[in-house]
Amino acid sequence: DAGVIQSPRHEVTEMGQEVTLRCKPISGHDYLFWYRQTMMRGLELLIYFNNNVPIDDSGMPEDRFSAKMPNASFSTLKIQPSEPRDSAVYFCASSFGGVLYEQYFGPGTRLTVT
Amino acid sequence: SQQGEEDPQALSIQEGENATMNCSYKTSINNLQWYRQNSGRGLVHLILIRSNEREKHSGRLRVTLDTSKKSSSLLITASRAADTASYFCATYYGGSQGNLIFGKGTKLSVKP
Numbered sequence: 001d002a003g004v005i006q007s008p009r010h011e012v013t014e015m016g017q018e019v020t021l022r023c024k025p026i027s028g029h030d031y032l033f034w035y036r037q038t039m040m041r042g043l044e045l046l047i048y049f050n051n052n053v054p055i056d057d058s059g060m061p062e063d064r065f066s067a068k069m070p071n072a073s074f075s076t077l078k079i080q081p082s083e084p085r086d087s088a089v090y091f092c093a094s095s096f097g098g099v100l101y102e103q104y105f106g107p108g109t110r111l112t113v114t
Numbered sequence: 115s116q117q118g119e120e121d122p123q124a125l126s127i128q129e130g131e132n133a134t135m136n137c138s139y140k141t142s143i144n145n146l147q148w149y150r151q152n153s154g155r156g157l158v159h160l161i162l163i164r165s166n167e168r169e170k171h172s173g174r175l176r177v178t179l180d181t182s183k184k185s186s187s188l189l190i191t192a193s194r195a196a197d198t199a200s201y202f203c204a205t206y207y208g209g210s211q212g213n214l215i216f217g218k219g220t221k222l223s224v225k226p
Contacts, residue, residue, distance in 0.1 A: 004156070033214075043157075043202070043216040056213070091156055099206040099214040102147065105156035 004106035006092050012112045018080040021109045024073055025094030033103060034067055034077050035091040043091075049075065050098070082113045118146070118203045118217040126223040133190040135220040137203030140184065144208045148177060148188050151200045151219070160188070160201075195226045 005024040033048040047057040052069045069075040093103040118139040149157040176189040200219040
């Protein structure tokens, strides 16, 4: 398996623009997680899905953030409008069985909002 | 915060030495996991230890869990320059299947 795939790897955008991050989880995994990593706050869980259904989005910072999982092999995290404080590395991870087992992380998307 | 805390924040050792990193947490856990992150990369799972386990091994890695002290340690024996990375502990307290809480990590530097 190719592992968790994320695109793009780097994104530079201007404040106010819409940003869409993409993730393809490992085939057969039933959980998908979106994390954000910054120096100040470390790794934060934004939202996770179980069998394509959003279960907990309490980590989503505000209404500008939204996430979807239309099928088992694809998820998006959208920021609209983007702000400089959204600059971070965004990781997607997937697992089989949730946090009872290991999570497999993608390489991340480094987002810079100017 | 329920976040686990790693100690030390940074550790610098010579190749061949052992490296020990500690993680403390606040409330009872279901399991604790250790991850490694190389610079510019995603996290890689190392070991998962459940609350009813005390010690686990994987190659040069040894993880212990002391639930009475609410702490865990990760020992890397005979370290190599390739072990240079940040190491995170993550705790699962039960309940929602997504609530894995990551600490801020220990930055390990292994000098050749």
